[in-house]
Each structure stands twice: as structure tokens, then as C-alpha cells.
Amino acid sequence: MMQKHILTLGANGQLGQCIQKAASQFTEFKYTFLGSKACDVTQKEDIEKAIQEKKPDFLINAAAYTQVDLAEDEKTKAFSVNAEAVENIAKLCHEKQVQLIHISTDYVFNGEKNKPYLETDATDPINVYGASKLAGEQAIERIMSSYYIFRTSWLYSQFGHNFYKSMHQKIGSGMDLKITTDQVGCPTNANDLAQAILKVISTKIEAFGVYHYSNSGRATWYDFAFEIFKNENALEGVQLSSTDFYPTKAKRPVYSVMNSQKISETFGVEIKDWKISLLGLQG
Numbered sequence: 001m002m003q004k005h006i007l008t009l010g011a012n013g014q015l016g017q018c019i020q021k022a023a024s025q026f027t028e029f030k031y032t033f034l035g036s037k038a039c040d041v042t043q044k045e046d047i048e049k050a051i052q053e054k055k056p057d058f059l060i061n062a063a064a065y066t067q068v069d070l071a072e073d074e075k076t077k078a079f080s081v082n083a084e085a086v087e088n089i090a091k092l093c094h095e096k097q098v099q100l101i102h103i104s105t106d107y108v109f110n111g112e113k114n115k116p117y118l119e120t121d122a123t124d125p126i127n128v129y130g131a132s133k134l135a136g137e138q139a140i141e142r143i144m145s146s147y148y149i150f151r152t153s154w155l156y157s158q159f160g161h162n163f164y165k166s167m168h169q170k171i172g173s174g175m176d177l178k179i180t181t182d183q184v185g186c187p188t189n190a191n192d193l194a195q196a197i198l199k200v201i202s203t204k205i206e207a208f209g210v211y212h213y214s215n216s217g218r219a220t221w222y223d224f225a226f227e228i229f230k231n232e233n234a235l236e237g238v239q240l241s242s243t244d245f246y247p248t249k250a251k252r253p254v255y256s257v258m259n260s261q262k263i264s265e266t267f268g269v270e271i272k273d274w275k276i277s278l279l280g281l282q283g
């Protein structure tokens, strides 16, 4: 049987690098990884060329504009990558019968709920990044049916820029760190997400649609920072304190814990506790 081919765009970002790493555990597939230089998703002809040349069965779109605060001032750019480019990807995937795997965010919700968000809950983004990601989701839903949209939250890993790495860099610095308790969500190890994505594809179940995938449990950003330093026995080396207000340009949802039961029941994807998964990365 012909090996199925997975094309990943935005391959040098945090998730893209985690997918490259996870690929070694899913050897039944052939892979192509293209970064933003090889395929700029805002250029329709770049996507067209990549699909034409590689003829993938699956396209994972790991490309995104992810700077939540800057997006407030760069609305056009955020929408260009997170919405318009996604619309073109969806059109081309639909035309060429490529299954699309797209990643979205907990920031599509307004945070007014107080129990974990379900896929069926109403979206209502409160910042530009969230609005641009929602527009991307809606374009896919309008254009095609053979898609997976995985909404995830608070991604971190050994790759790229993320909260875990910025805290880690402060170990032993003696710095005064004030970390907010004003949001409750769930840190998610991007390596776990990468494995979940490949696992879903490998099941061949084809139950398309929107799925929530995060690690389990709940945390504030302060809890997350505390756990990072604790795991390194480094609580002494910084001045860590909590604050209930850390001013930022973009508003963020006060509550964005997601319920990942649907993906777990449909595909048998394992959902790890966030503290255990973090320890796995640090231990």
C-alpha cells in the first residue's frame, strides 16, 4: 500500500518542531515540512505549488500569527495569516481532496464560563488574535468538510518562544517576577499535541470536525510558573510572587479551561495531567 503523505506548513514554529520530533514515532507516514521561507501561507501560489508538487494526503497547518498583544496593533497582519491564508489553504485542500488539520485556540472564547469549554459552546473572542483565529475556523467550516480543527491552550515546549521557556531562562537570576492569577486555563505540552494530531490521522477514523485538546487540570499563569521553578528546585533563585493584575495590551479570557473528552473518546487519544506532562519535559 502507498504510504500516506503529510505536509506540514509553518514547520519551524513551536508546534511544527514538535511534529517533526513526533514523526519518528509514526513511521507509517511520509512527511514534508515547509517553513515560512519555503511556503509563505499568505501567498496563495506558494500553497498551490506546495500541494501541486508534494501531492499530500494530509496538510497540517501549523503556521500562525501568535503574538497576542502585538495583534491589537497589527490586526491586518494577524487576519492575513490566521484567517485569509487559512481560507486559501481550505479552498486548495478542498479542490485537491487533501484532508486539512488546523490548530485553533482557547482564545476564541470570552472566558465567562466557569466550567470546561465544550466544542458546542458559543465562541466570542475578546481580542484581535482570538477573532482572527475564529475567522480562520469559520472559513474552513464554510469551504470544506474533510477537516479537523484542534483547539488547544497555553502551548509550551522546548522549542520556539513560550511562557515555559521564558520562565526557565530566569532560573537563578534572582529576578523579581510578578505573575498573574487573573486567568484560569490549562498549560499544554506541544509535544503531547503533536502526538495527538498524528495519532488521530493514524486511526483513519475520519470523524471530522472541531475538537478540544489540552492537558487536563487547571492552572493560573502563576501556578504554571511556580511548578516550573519547583521542578528545577529553583524557587530560591528568583523572587516569585503572584499578582491579580498584570497589565497587557490585549484582554485575555478569565477562564479558558477546555473539556477534551470528545477527542479522547472518539480517537482514544490520551489526555495527560498538565503537571505530569510538565515534569516529563523537565525531569
Ligand SMILES: NC(=O)C1=CN([C@@H]2O[C@H](COP(=O)(O)OP(=O)(O)OC[C@H]3O[C@@H](n4cnc5c(N)ncnc54)[C@H](OP(=O)(O)O)[C@@H]3O)[C@@H](O)[C@H]2O)C=CC1
Pocket (backbone or CB within 6 Å): 009, 010, 011, 012, 013, 014, 015, 016, 035, 036, 037, 039, 040, 041, 042, 061, 062, 063, 064, 065, 066, 081, 103, 104, 105, 106, 133, 152, 153, 154, 155, 156, 160, 161, 162
Ligand atoms: N502558542 C500557544 O500558546 C498556542 C498556540 N495555538 C495555536 O497553535 C498553532 C501553533 O502555534 P505555535 O507553534 O505555538 O506558534 P509559533 O508562533 O511558535 O509558530 C508559528 C509558525 O508560523 C509561521 N508563520 C507565520 N507567518 C507565516 C506565513 N505567512 N507563512 C508561513 N508560516 C508562517 C512562523 O514562522 P516565522 O517565524 O518564520 O514567521 C512560525 O514558525 C497556531 O495555530 C496557534 O494559533 C493555540 C493555543 C495556544
Ligand SMILES: Cc1cn([C@H]2C[C@H](O)[C@@H](COP(=O)(O)OP(=O)(O)O[C@H]3O[C@@H](C)C(=O)[C@@H](O)[C@H]3O)O2)c(=O)[nH]c1=O
Pocket (backbone or CB within 6 Å): 066, 067, 068, 069, 105, 106, 107, 152, 153, 154, 155, 162, 163, 166, 177, 178, 179, 180, 183, 221, 246, 248, 252
Ligand atoms: C511575562 C509575564 C507574563 N505575565 C502574564 C501576561 C499574560 O496575562 C499571561 C500570559 O502571558 P503570555 O503573553 O506569555 O501568554 P499569551 O501570549 O497570552 O498565551 C497565549 O498565546 C496564544 C498564542 C494562545 O493561543 C493562548 O492559548 C495562550 O497560550 O501572563 C505575568 O503575569 N508576568 C510576567 O512576568
